[in-house]
Amino acid sequence: xxxxxxxxxxxxxxxxxxLVAASCALLxxxxxxxxxxxxxxxxxxxxxxxxxVALLTSTSPVYMSIPVVMAASLVIMKLTQKFKIYxxxxxxxxxxxxxxxxxxxxxxxxxxxxxLLGYLFGSILTVTPGETVLCGVLLAVVAGGIGMFYxxxxxxxxxxxxxxxxxxxxxxxxxxxxLVTSVAVVLSFKVVGIFLISALIIIPPVSALLVSRTFKxxxxxxxxxxxxxxxxxxxxxxxxxxxxGAAIILVNLICLFACYVWSRGVSRG
Amino acid sequence: xxEIIRAxxxxxxxxxxxxxxxxxxxxxxxxxxxxxxxxxxxKTTLLKVLLGLQKGKGEISLFGxxxxxxxxxxxxxxxxxxxxxxxxxFPIGAEEVVLMGLPGRGAGVSRNELKEVYxxxxxxxxxxxxxxxxxxLSIGQQQRVLLARALVSKPQLLILDEPSTALDAQxxxxxxxxxxxxxxxxxxxxxxxxxxxxxxxxxxxxxxxxDKSLVFFGTKEEFCHSxxxxxxxxxxxxxxxxxxxxxxxxxPLGASCKECHHD
Numbered sequence: 001x002x003x004x005x006x007x008x009x010x011x012x013x014x015x016x017x018x019l020v021a022a023s024c025a026l027l028x029x030x031x032x033x034x035x036x037x038x039x040x041x042x043x044x045x046x047x048x049x050x051x052x053v054a055l056l057t058s059t060s061p062v063y064m065s066i067p068v069v070m071a072a073s074l075v076i077m078k079l080t081q082k083f084k085i086y087x088x089x090x091x092x093x094x095x096x097x098x099x100x101x102x103x104x105x106x107x108x109x110x111x112x113x114x115x116l117l118g119y120l121f122g123s124i125l126t127v128t129p130g131e132t133v134l135c136g137v138l139l140a141v142v143a144g145g146i147g148m149f150y151x152x153x154x155x156x157x158x159x160x161x162x163x164x165x166x167x168x169x170x171x172x173x174x175x176x177x178x179l180v181t182s183v184a185v186v187l188s189f190k191v192v193g194i195f196l197i198s199a200l201i202i203i204p205p206v207s208a209l210l211v212s213r214t215f216k217x218x219x220x221x222x223x224x225x226x227x228x229x230x231x232x233x234x235x236x237x238x239x240x241x242x243x244x245g246a247a248i249i250l251v252n253l254i255c256l257f258a259c260y261v262w263s264r265g266v267s268r269g
Numbered sequence: 270x271x272e273i274i275r276a277x278x279x280x281x282x283x284x285x286x287x288x289x290x291x292x293x294x295x296x297x298x299x300x301x302x303x304x305x306x307x308x309x310x311x312k313t314t315l316l317k318v319l320l321g322l323q324k325g326k327g328e329i330s331l332f333g334x335x336x337x338x339x340x341x342x343x344x345x346x347x348x349x350x351x352x353x354x355x356x357x358x359f360p361i362g363a364e365e366v367v368l369m370g371l372p373g374r375g376a377g378v379s380r381n382e383l384k385e386v387y388x389x390x391x392x393x394x395x396x397x398x399x400x401x402x403x404x405x406l407s408i409g410q411q412q413r414v415l416l417a418r419a420l421v422s423k424p425q426l427l428i429l430d431e432p433s434t435a436l437d438a439q440x441x442x443x444x445x446x447x448x449x450x451x452x453x454x455x456x457x458x459x460x461x462x463x464x465x466x467x468x469x470x471x472x473x474x475x476x477x478x479x480d481k482s483l484v485f486f487g488t489k490e491e492f493c494h495s496x497x498x499x500x501x502x503x504x505x506x507x508x509x510x511x512x513x514x515x516x517x518x519x520x521p522l523g524a525s526c527k528e529c530h531h532d
Contacts, residue, residue, distance in 0.1 A: 033359060150376035155369045158361060159353035162369065162418070165320050167342035209358045213402065216376070218360050 004238050012132050013124040014234055017191045017248070019135035021226035023142045023184045024197075025204035029222050030177055032205045033157045035087070039076060039178060041198035042091035043185040046072040046098030048194055050186070051119045052105035061119060062131055065186040072098055073178040122193030122245030124234060135187050142180060146219065149173070154215055191230070192245035200226060203252040207259040211266075225255050271298040272333060273426050273458045274319060281311075281318050281325035288314050289325065292483045298425070301452045301459045303473040305466060310480040312462045313350060313430055320347060320428065332425075343372060346419035350430040350462075352411045363398040363406065363414045364390065370421035389421035390414070392447060408435040416444065420451075427451070429461045445472055 004010060024040075031037045050065025057064075072094050079090035106116060118126065127135075146153060155163040156173045164170050181201070188197045208221035233248030240247070274296040281289040288311045296302060306312050318325040321336050329336040332344060367386045368378060390396040393413045398406055403414065412435045419427060427448070433441045449472045451457040463469050466476075476492040478485040484501045485492060492498060 147376060149374050151369070151373050154361070154365075158359060158366070158369065159349075161317075161322050161349060162347060162353065164322055165342060165345060165347040166369070166372070167340060209360060212360050214362065215360050215365070 004235065009125050009127075010234070010238075012129065013127050013191075013244075014231060016127040016132040016135045016187075017124050017230035017234065018227045019132070019139045020184065020187045020191055021200055021204070021230045021248075022223040023135070023139045024188055024200040025208075025222040025226035026142050026146060026219055027177065027181050027184055028201035028205040029208070029218055030153060030157055031181065031201060032209070034174075036178075037202045037205075038088060038091050038198065039073065039181065040185055040201035042076060042095035042098070043069050043073055043182055044189065044194050044197040045095040045102075047119070047186060047189050047197075048102030049098045049105065050102075051116065051189070051194070052102045052109070055116065056105060056109050062134070062186055062190070065189070066183055069182040069186050070179055073182045074175070077175060077178060119189055120194050121243055122189065122191055122196065124191045124230075124244045127190050131187065131190065138180075138183055138187055142184070145176070145180070153177075192248050196245050196249050199249045199252060203249070203256050204229070207252070207256045210256075210259040210263040225252070229255060272296070272330070273298055273300070274460070275328075275330040275333075276319065277328040279315070279318055279325050279327040279329065281314055281323060283314075288481065289318065289479075290482045292327075292479065294477065294483060294486050296426075296458060296460060298458055299452070299456045300475055301448075301473045302461065302475045302477055303466065303469050304460060304462045304477045304479060305464065306479040306484070312479050315479055316428055316430055316460070316462065320345070343422045344425045346370070346422065346424035346427045348412075348415055348419045348427075348429045348432050350434075352408060352415065352435075359404055361403050363395065363401055363403050366403050366414055367395075367417045367421050370418040372422075385421055386417075389417040392420060393417040394443060409437060409440055412436060413440065413444070416447075423455075424457065426458045427460070429459070431462050431464070433463070433465070445469060448472065 005014075028037065028040070031039060046069050047065050050068035051061040053059075053068070054061035054064035076087075076090045076094050079085045079093065080087050085093070152163070152168050152173055155166065155168055156170050160170050163173075184201075185197050188200055192200055204222040204225040205218065207225050208218045212218040212221055229248050229251040232251045234244050236242070236251065237244035237247040272295055274294075276295075277293045279289055279292040280287060292315065304312050304315070314323060317323040319329060319331075319336075321329075321339075331339045332341055334341070364383075364386050367389055368382065370389070371382055371385060373382065387396060387399065390399060393416045395410065395413045395417050398410060398414060403411060406414065412432060416432065419429070429448075433444055436444055448459055448461070452459055452472070459473075461469065461473070470489070473489065475488055476485060477483070478492075478498060478501070480501060485495050485498050487495070
């Protein structure tokens with residue numbers, strides 16, 4: 001374990017992974033309760049467009065994907081608000097568009113082979129120092145935002161109509177939530193890969209919801225589960241020589257199962 | 270008398286078919302209004318438009334301020350028809366739900382705020398549910414907690430959408446007695462959607478009948494003798510009036526009612 005932690009790239013990967021997993025889990029609590037959790041899945045597919053454009057133009061996939069995914073998240077919101085399309089359908093439409101445009105660019109460019117595969121399945125140990133700083137800024141924004149606007153966020157999640165009649169700018173709260181989630185999704189694709197990002201957003205909050213009695217408890221537990229899954233997953237991938245992204249999600253699934261068993265035990269007892 | 274709500278030519282449509290057409294009325298301070306009408310008549314939509322939850326055409330002023338510029342939301346308490354969460358896992362306690370009725374952004378709760386929350390819960394007899402998860406309560410208990418949330422900021426205007434449908438008889442009586450007390454002692458203005466004219470007949474001062482357009486708006490006495498109501502309701506007009514009269518075995522209009530005191 002000590003030898004494993006002595007590598008600089010491992011330390012950086014674990015730090016960035018922890019920061020981004022905590023951010024995703026905290027955001028995920030609100031998205032899951034608002035029944036918008038699949039927005040992470042939709043946005044992750046749109047990441048493919050950003051990555052393909054970046055690889056084609058030899059620019060940074062992370063920095064290229066952030067504006068692309070943010071724009072896509074705003075399109076999802078507009079589709080649901082202006083055109084009265086159900087949220088899951090809007091996510092499906094934007095997700096399909098993002099995936100198809102990404103694949104089209106990839107095909108026209110003659111394929112990017114291993115580079116693209118790294119983004120599809122994650123490569124946590126290739127996280128750069130700049131990206132790690134970005135992950136830190138993201139967590140600071142997410143945690144700071146929740147601390148400052150806790151009641152507004154909870155009220156909007158619980159009862160949007162009532163929150164509106166209290167003068168809460170619910171539209172602004174929702175927009176901020178999906179825009180910050182867009183950044184979290186982009187920063188996550190190096191940790192677990194495009195295909196598994198939504199699991200970081202959904203599974204830790206769902207596990208926490210099974211065993212918590214208060215909203216604050218859910219937030220703390222979801223973030224803790226997310227961070228623990230990154231550490232155990234990366235270590236497991238090192239020991240067992242398996243892909244780190246898949247290992248992180250497997251740890252999350254085991255945690256979910258344990259929480260389910262615990263909650264059943266509590267409700268029976 | 271202070272104008273609490275002024276609505277002028279309110280028109281609203283979800284699709285192309287209008288749900289509300291050219292509705293105009295004014296609610297004054299201290300009014301206790303029963304908003305009635307058939308299912309699908311636009312009562313709930315009207316309340317949503319008044320609160321800015323749906324954007325309609327026309328002019329709306331709340332407490333003398335145009336809706337778009339209105340910021341005094343603490344003056345208004347709102348209780349919707351349905352309990353907000355159907356999810357069984359929303360991890361929030363009953364007192365946290367009531368706390369939502371107070372202004373404030375951060376995670377901290379002051380002693381004063383807690384005092385106000387418990388006072389409102391006392392008023393609606395829900396103090397005993399403090400510490401319990403909101404979703405562990407029955408629908409009727411949830412509705413009383415939500416009423417506490419609507420009351421916690423001591424609003425000058427209460428807007429209630431069929432608030433008593435999930436309540437048992439005892440809770441319903443407590444609920445309407447509380448509203449009556451708020452109206453008479455604290456001059457709280459109340460706008461209440463109901464289908465049960467008998468239940469609220471003894472408390473309210475005015476009726477508003479909405480069926481896409483405003484069919485009637487006036488006092489109970491005027492309602493009983495309104496040609497517009499009789500024409501709209503047809504054979505049911507007398508039934509509605511009878512129901513209003515037979516509340517608890519006595520006429521809610523008392524000596525002022527010509528139907529009862531024509532001799």
